[in-house]
Amino acid sequence: MSSTPTTFDVRADFPILSQTVHGTPLVYLDSGATSQKPQVVLDAEVDFLTRANSAVHRGAHTLAGEATELFEDARATVSGFLGARPEQLVWTSGATFALNLVAYAIGNATAGRGPSRFALAPGDEIVVTETEHHANLIPWQELAARTGAVLRSIPVRDDGTLDTDAAASLIGERTRVVAFTHVSNVLGIVNPVAELVALARTAGALTVLDACQSAPHLPFDFDALGVDLAAFSGHKMLGPYGVGGLLGRSDVLDDLPPFLTGGSMVTTVTLDEAHFLAAPQKFEAGTQPVSQAIGLAAAARYLEGLGMDAVHDRERTLERRMMAGLREIEGVRILGDASGVERVGIASFDVEGVHAHDVGQFLDDRGVAVRVGHHCAKPLHARFGLTASVRASTSVFTTDDEIDVFLDALAGVRPFFGVGA
Incomplete structure (x- = not known):
């Protein structure tokens, strides 16, 4: 893995990312469900x-x-x-x-x-x-x-x-x-x-x-x-x-x-x-x-053309930023929070006292697209005592700023719903 974090200036390649959602720039963190398509694919x-x-x-x-x-x-x-x-x-x-x-x-x-x-x-x-x-x-x-x-x-x-x-x-x-x-x-x-x-x-x-x-x-x-x-x-x-x-x-x-x-x-x-x-x-x-x-x-x-070693390097950087931020938010429980293992840019979590669907709606109102539900893995959720979780997942077009927007929005979930106050 390179000592200097890899970054990709590729957002302009993905036409859908230029839009706004509820008047806010789209932050798409649902590539684990389906990725966006660059113009060359279209x-x-x-x-x-x-x-x-x-x-x-x-x-x-x-x-x-x-x-x-x-x-x-x-x-x-x-x-x-x-x-x-x-x-x-x-x-x-x-x-x-x-x-x-x-x-x-x-x-x-x-x-x-x-x-x-x-x-x-x-x-x-x-x-x-x-x-x-x-x-x-x-x-x-x-x-x-x-x-x-x-x-x-x-x-x-x-x-x-x-x-x-x-x-x-x-x-x-x-x-x-x-x-x-x-x-x-x-x-x-x-x-x-x-x-x-x-x-x-x-x-x-x-x-x-x-x-x-x-x-x-x-x-x-x-x-x-x-x-x-x-x-x-x-x-x-x-x-x-x-x-x-x-x-x-x-x-x-x-x-x-x-x-x-x-x-x-x-x-x-x-x-x-x-x-x-x-x-x-x-x-x-x-x-x-x-x-x-x-x-x-x-x-x-x-x-x-991007290079898959560089892609993995970049997404590991995003994953570390996302996981570190999630650990700092009170009431957030990360599923599979193992240390010292190889990962990709996927994090699923539970917000104490707030249903996953409500978390997803709260984030969507702020322009952040995540996945909610059991992610077609019900037995794994049952293993962790849950029926649903929230999942954020990155791709080559995800930026550091978008991770921060997501984390800032997520930190407001429990106060908004009056949980843990």
């Missing part, structure tokens, strides 16, 4: 739609050829940005789809529609963590219910870190899948990927990583991480809605059976049977997210 989609719009991998006309080339160039750009090869990237509508794809593909293998290496038997175990977003929890609950597998979870300690001792005891000879988030979308803590991968490998288990909160904020190298599969979402990394992806080791993608079937993913079809293309196309049935993929490639190039 332009990339519009340019495709106005110049080369056509269905890909179909037709022999000029527009079809150009659209296909742009679409596959986008695959190469995004996969390269994430440390993978083009054939290792399956386009999906987002991370939720990608994770469901894996769970249902394993279910198809269990039903005899794929290699037995992925089949589950009653009593086999799927291990997740207590920090998971519902998108990396509910698909595994459903798979366990369909197959008779047992779902187990690695607990978190009071400071929000994973209990790695418990992980070592939970991951064993019956473990077939270990699915875990790279960065908690509630706590902002970077989980020990290498340690969990090592445990899973010893057990011979498949590893599935939720990379939604890491791909936009950390240098991300799929190959170096050593996981078998990783899901990410485009709209959280400065890209469009409706696109994301599943990264996979080639041998895993080759052997996993498809989830959705239909056009685009077949080689031959008769009235009795069909044969499928190789990965990744065998997982891309139907109409592909063409303009969205092209927009996401523009987002990847934008982030690459």
Whole structure:
């Protein structure tokens, strides 16, 4: 990490940030839910739609050829940005789809529609963590219910870190899948990927990583991480809605059976049977997210131009400023206030005596946009004795001054509601 804090003068690149809310300049601290888009991303989609719009991998006309080339160039750009090869990237509508794809593909293998290496038997175990977003929890609950597998979870300690001792005891000879988030979308803590991968490998288990909160904020190298599969979402990394992806080791993608079937993913079809293309196309049935993929490639190039080491450095500076300020405000309890751990710019907290939704409305009236609720992580909130929290999350366009505006506004919440006076 550099000794001089990195700063980015990029706010002018994001048109939406120039507006005011309730007569106050917008302070957008909700990138953990969805990031704002730089103009280059908007332009990339519009340019495709106005110049080369056509269905890909179909037709022999000029527009079809150009659209296909742009679409596959986008695959190469995004996969390269994430440390993978083009054939290792399956386009999906987002991370939720990608994770469901894996769970249902394993279910198809269990039903005899794929290699037995992925089949589950009653009593086999799927291990997740207590920090998971519902998108990396509910698909595994459903798979366990369909197959008779047992779902187990690695607990978190009071400071929000994973209990790695418990992980070592939970991951064993019956473990077939270990699915875990790279960065908690509630706590902002970077989980020990290498340690969990090592445990899973010893057990011979498949590893599935939720990379939604890491791909936009950390240098991300799929190959170096050593996981078998990783899901990410485009709209959280400065890209469009409706696109994301599943990264996979080639041998895993080759052997996993498809989830959705239909056009685009077949080689031959008769009235009795069909044969499928190789990965990744065998997982891309139907109409592909063409303009969205092209927009996401523009987002990847934008982030690459900033440098992901510099992005992480900058967001760590913002995170430290935000956490230090939160600790000084009376009545604020930070979830996962661990010290000495790697984090991204996400902080979730409870304001004593004031409901999270009221806190969010108070901040919005002052131009500050944050997330309120359970952040699609109800079990983790239950672990901390809460039903909801307030979450502030940063991005490359966040400034020091905006963090201060947020903290100053937050300090006024309890006095405004007459709590703790």
